[in-house]
Amino acid sequence: GAVVSQHPSRVICKSGTSVKIECRSLDFQATTMFWYRQFPKQSLMLMATSNEGSKATYEQGVEKDKFLINHASLTLSTLTVTSAHPEDSSFYICSARDVSGGASDTQYFGPGTRLTVL
């Protein structure tokens, strides 16, 4: 159980284009999803917290107009990187919070999306 999928797994785009990444919880409902980015050999950096039906909460230093987050249903959140530039190239990972286990508040992670901006 507790499977999270991401699509696409890998994307290459030209500078100035927008890219949408989907995150789905496959076997549980997730009122809260999280978006992270990870640079090579570094740990995960939280970008934003996405709550179903409300606006996302962004971490300090993350441009909310550049990284658009939509959490339209209990199983789907999307991250759109607008007007992407080479410095946006990174590994983007989502997670979904499963609260069905009572006290357990575990985040389950997707497989990640490798974004390369040329």
Added chain:
Amino acid sequence: EDQVTQSPEALRLQEGESSSLNCSYTVSGLRGLFWYRQDPGKGPEFLFTLYSAGEEKEKERLKATLTKKESFLHITAPKPEDSATYLCAVQNTGFQKLVFGTGTRLLVSP
């Protein structure tokens, strides 16, 4: 500010050579401490959640323990397939988000 420090940064073991990874943390109120395993180019895979000092959890060759200031991930008789980066994270009682350490890269040689 909540902080997580993991040591060592990297660890090389021979197959069958048991060892421990350390996760030291400071948090104003601990809701949970989490261990994840991450393989290169993949998302973290959940291993354990620990909630209070003295708690222990086991899964195959892994055992996680928790004190008020640190957690250990003990690896007994590791195999090459245990090679990965092991991440520790804490969740504050006041927040939903996780604060991650920088991880320990484990390499187990046959």
